[in-house]
Amino acid sequence: MLVPSTSQGLHSSTFVQPPLDSSLSFPALFDWQAEHSSNHPLFVFEDAPGLERTILWAEAVQGIHRATQFVRKAVGKSIESSIIEGKPPVIAVLATSDTISFFSFVIGVIRMGWTVFPISPRNSPLAVAALLSQTKATHLFVSIESIIQTLADAALKQADTGSCLKTYRMPVFEDLFPTEGYDPSFEPVPLVEVDEAACPIILHSSGTTAFPKPIYFTYKTLVRNASFPCFGEIDYAGNVFACHAIPMFHSMSMLLITFPVSTGLLVATFKPHSPAVVPNTVNAFESAMVARCDYIFVSPAFAESWSRDSGYVDALAKTKGLIYGGGPLSKAVGDYLVSNGVNVQMIYALTQAVTVNVFPKVPLGMDWEYFRLSPIREAHFKLYGNNEYELVILATEHFRPNVINAVVNGQEAFATGDIVSPHPTKEGYWKVIGRTDDQIMHSTGEKTNPGPLEAMLNQDAIVQGAMMFGRSRFHCGILVQPKEPFAFDPVDTKKVIEFRNLIWPTIEKMNAYAPTYSRIFK
Template identity: 25%
Template sequence: MSHLSQEYVQHLYDTFGELKVLDDIVRHRAADDPQLPILGYPRFENSVDEYERFTGRQLDHFIDAAVKHFISSGFIPNAAETVALLAPSNLDFVVSFFALSRLGYTVLNLSLRIKPIAIINLLQKTDCSTIVHGHSPHVASTVHKVNQDLPVKSLRVPTRSDYDRLPSDEPPFVREYDRNEENGRIAVILHSSGSTGLPKPVMISHKALLTHPTQGRGMHNFNALPWYHIYGLSTSLQAMWMRKTAHLYNTSLPMTADNLVAILEAVQPEALHAVPYGLGLLAEKQRGVEAMKACKIVTSAGARTPDELGDRLVREGINLAVAFGTTEAGLLGDTIGREKGDNSWNYIRIYANIRKYVYMNPLGDDSYECVYLKGHPALSTSNSDIPAPGSWHSKDVFFPHPTIPDVWKYVSRIDDRVTLVNGEKVLPLPIEGRIREDELVREAVVVGVDESIPGLLVFRAKAADHMSDEAYLNAIWPSVADANSRAEAFSQIATDMITLIPSDVDYPQTDKGSIIRAQVYKKFEDQIKGMYAKLQDNEEGGLKLDLPALEDYLMMTFRDTIGIPLKSLETDFFTAGVDSLKAIQARRIIQKTLELNGNQLSPNIVYERGNAKHLARHLYALGKGEEVQQVDKTSLMRQLINKYSGFRKAVILTGATGSIGAHVLAQLVARDEIDKVYCLNRGDRPMQRILDSLKERRLEVTKASKAKILALTSNLSQPGFGIDASILAQMKKEVALIVHIAWPVNFNISLLSFEPHIAGLHNLLRFSLSVQAPQPAQLFFCSSISSALNTPCPASIPEAPIEDLSRASSMGYAQSKLVGEHIVRNAARAGARSYVLRIGQIVGDAQHGLWNDKEFTPSMIRSALTLKALPSLQERCSWLPVDTLATTILELAETLAASPTPLGPDPDEPSIFYNLVNPHVFSWADLLAELQAAGLEFRTIPVDDWLRLLDGSAARGDEVRNPAVKLIEFFEDNLKGAEDKGIEFETAAARRDSAALRSPPRMIEDGYVRKFLAAWMQRWA
């Protein structure tokens, strides 16, 4: 929208409200400005260098004439039926499409590539019995074959001579209908490509289809996609609605580089919309590159644009963007609106108006499936009730941007991923896209489903017909090697796992030029089986070696052939980097080289023997015909358990010098799986202050545990926290958990004074999203129950967001905590694994009973030694020991470590809130009774009487003996007229995810109050 004037944007939205049916796009433009060109098409069917532009009035006239043509052929207005349109996507198609819609029919747009059996299936599923078809022999033959199995009414599509006639005095066709009802009717039916079976119909209502026009950028465009694909249809509608001209491709001409260049030079569009195949053709010619550079925007859609092609075009100065969408849900987002200098052309930004209806579902290995939620304005189907009823799992797989939150790169379909027998998932599209860039390659297809390693089918380009297989493989190997260098080790293609296919052999492909993977696998099944049969070729070599020579041979083979130098004979193969692919390669080389006395090596021999020393002994015994020592499986199991049971991670902790932070730190470093704790602190000597805090709380830390602590002076409000860039980079590689406790506990300062700390929370959240790990780091924000204490009573506070900001206590501290909660919630919506811990009254630890006696409750109890009285309060207490809280936090982190941010009943609302209060509640009266039973002498008096005694103690200067006088203003503000507010905090989620809260300590019954008092008396005496 940034390309349009503010006035026109307002006009657009004002007028858009009048749109109720698809046909209104043309009607509005015809009435708005009769001379406004909204459609461009070649003047001659066999020419690309002269385009005719039709005004809204002309197109409206064409449509009206076509309507009358259909009526004369037996079509009935408002028949509420479906008509199939099987014809080239040209001017005749466009006019017929609008005319059928104007009559009230639902239009089933059929691809020209699908087979008769697929058309029959779509007709049956949509209750369609009429086909309007093109004039070509191919289309006529297809309709004839359909009729043999499913008799249908057929009519040839009207041509220009049928509808381009001089206007007559006959009034235009007008159909009466209820606009609100029409809005919900199906306007068009598109269909899937059929790559995993028969194509499936996708119903799109008028309302859903009309969400597309407003996504345009207001540019004259050229569209190289047919109207039976959603992107071709939607981008044309965008231009027409935005008062621009939508130019169509001449479908009577083959799509070649020369034709595309000639079209662009003739049309000179501001925006070019094409499939990656079309961009690749244009990129072959320098004139094509120059023509694309002349466009303000070049977009690619319909299939994944190879990174190599896109990067090359961007380097040429082309403003390349990708748009991503589905037939079932329309456009998801694009990369058009990037800031200047942002070259992340292949990472889409989801449109703001639909973002809340999109859930990125983690699949592991840092990939996410795009799930559309009920309420999405263009969603036309559903296939799951997870994460919420009415969801649609698209099977489209994305990677998040490494540093920019909520920006996504499409990588593949779930169906496209090649899953090896060991469970590793190969992403074929990047590999295929890079190899396809080679001018000698027509197509490349990765294979290997349920096999041990991936293979590759390479379809020769005609330019390579003169080359022998060996010469051809050598010629394309640099491209394969480059693709391997960008892929994970288990995804790399070995030289002997490539099968070459001649240039004259066709392969199944979609209208967009992309392969239909399942059909390719089926068609070339014999070639694929033959390639993998070679892996089982157990032909034995003839090389005889003694044991020392065998050891040298293995060291040399792994160094020179496998590419893994071993430090010693005892070096573990796996640890050295021998992955499953290299292990299989090594096994094949050994089998074919050495004389093994007729023995066949186990497929997993390299891993079974573990290192070169053990493998050499095994091979020597086989060659000599000696008894082979079997591996002790039980012993090996123990070794593997020990070897792979270490799951180590790093943690960021703020507030480590405070009570909660000290206990969290002590428990963190005591855990074997924690490798390092980065303690971010303000001020100098952070390590010494942390150690002093641990010592003060009697928290013993071993020397080994202490070595895990890295204390850093930092400023969270600064970008990068004000710490060394190299340390920050290391943290991004290691950190899996962030526990953010640090926050000024000052009840007197205003909300604005907390802004640096709010900024610090924001920076930590951004950091959590940028870590170089399989998924964002967890972040736990320690909030406070004070964020809800102004809720009208009685109330039960759920573990959910607090929408009414006035519910926070009047203190700036409480208000800042609620602000923080909303920021964490918004981060979770954007993909962060962030959680809110709403913490209640925290008391001393369970082991030693150490509770800071400067806090208001201990200070009040201490006043009994001087005043011999304590106030009678109508209050319920929900106390939680500080070490129990620390355990609860770490248990929540462990429970949620492998889980996505869960969704609550509302699909838009991440369930990330926990109320951390003790479920066991006791009254203030019970507390006073327990203190008296423990030997503390006092009488219970009304609050006003106690405040008068406290005021008198202050007048006498009793601050040393009675520190409560320092808090006299706080007590007066909070105790006068105080009564139990009747506010409870629900803890079901916290108890579900934390064992410590499922069996919480009971303060009175379990003796904690007496333990606190005993610890205090040792100090107060």
């Protein structure tokens, strides 16, 4: 594999870039940092007005070890009977826990050689049930919120594994960090030796079917994704990344899980609390400012909201960068932010192929919507017509996508389904302009697959045809063509309301089937 040179922590007295040559497993990197970067900060949050708390690597890794202890104690001897065909148990998570507790839990499970599977609580019960069944989940950890408990109960009733799948309480911050600071009397939990080809974490994607699909990561993939920013142009050690608006069950959280251990960046979060603080455009921004963040990492919906407040825009212009990912950002919004001094940066990453693009040291300015492939990624651009191409990520000796769905000249690959077009003058720069499968990418980072939902509405007796829309928007809309006997002039508002009421029972059936971000509202 390609091994990066030492590019992180060059000017830091507290952070040391770890070995990224696969001599250490991914969970071993965390124990290594507890020893070699013990006094370097990992997390920072506002503990009280005007009072900041920083969690150093030495303390953070003790929290991870306590997560290991917590899970072992919770599942007890049931873990022995849950090993299926020699494969490790799958610890599913349905939770909206705070970032630090969720982070610690994920690494705590991984270091036991088990598989952790965070599931988005935005899914419907049927989708959660399908994911639990497909992955043969053996244990389910659930946070305390009543809405999450209800979702878990409904999903278990429909899952094939429901009769034997037990639920457990998700740990809270106080379980993992009972005292503040490093505890010299704490007894570390020995690390389990792992096979780099085994699967430590499963994420899920909406894919091209009605339900999300599980995507399996290997230990090798996690190490290589951790090394990814070390091949870039920026030394991130000591830089504060505001991650208040990044849910830990979303694929964007992979950057929070893999990058800090290799780069020394700090993760700024909300104060841990149970129930966890729900991020919104106000508290996420204010908390980022309190943390004196260098970079803010958000979905496009947050950036679009902030662009409407000149005070927010002025503050964003004083940071090193506003990084967005998970979906398209409106060109009008991006152009406006850049014209007012904000360094807008795009992260192009996919659950199936992890991070793809270089993080530029020099701001791209009005070319903010373009990206450049990392030198450690190889790609094929399949002509789609009109100087547009489908981006296909190639499997190489140094990198293998999590999903293989294509072959290019005898080389295995992942066809992303993203349509890109080249920059008119800058060679090697591309921008995403659409999807081959017509999947709708919202400004929140969520994706709607319209086909099954449109098909449901098309079955209504008075509907001739339907088409969903909503790219770069917060939620979906739908265009409906009535059958001839029910046709009317759309200018007639009264007729529009009457027709909408007639088809609304079918819309409600669609909404019951769809995830929350794909539902239709009046």
